[in-house]
Amino acid sequence: MRRPRGRLPAAWSPPRAIRASPAGYTSIIRAAARGREENAVNFREIVESIAQACKWEVTEDEDGTLCVEVPTGSGRSQVVVITEDVDVADQPIARYWSVIGEAEGIDFRRCLEENARLAYGAFALQGQNLVLLDTQLISDADPMEVGASIGNLAAYADRYERDLFGVDTY
Secondary structure (H helix, E strand, C coil): CCCCCCCCCCCCCCCCCCCCCHHHCHHHHHHHHCCCCCCCCCHHHHHHHHHHHHCCEEEECCCCCEEEEEEEECCEEEEEEEEEEECCCCCEEEEEEEEEEECCCCCHHHHHHHHCCCCCCEEEEECCEEEEEEEEEHHHCCHHHHHHHHHHHHHHHHHHHHHHHCCCCC
């Protein structure tokens, strides 16, 4: 079993803020968004059209969970899992999350400090894993925002996975 290094290097900085979407996907996402009626939001269709335009692989589990595999460069990729839920006002939300690694030995104070600098998502615990998590109202789902959330969450999670664990597992 691999052991996390537990602490981010003092000179570590999160990936450079990615404008609108990662790796130059902005124009692709805009093209996928064209022609969409604002009121006819089908969240799964948005995710699938963005993934197709960006050449991301999407799979769906038997329980309806979407898994989007996003290439992050240098032969690496990161899986972003998307589940649907409701908030305290019973509004449907999308919950995006990506596993970074096992939480054992991680400096959680440092994670909380990093949360203040992240442009997308936040560190969270899910079971025994450290994850990056983001949420969005489904009724407000916009292809640009959905694509940016998925792509940026994947980029950040992959960077933390590499820096903390030195692997490409998730």
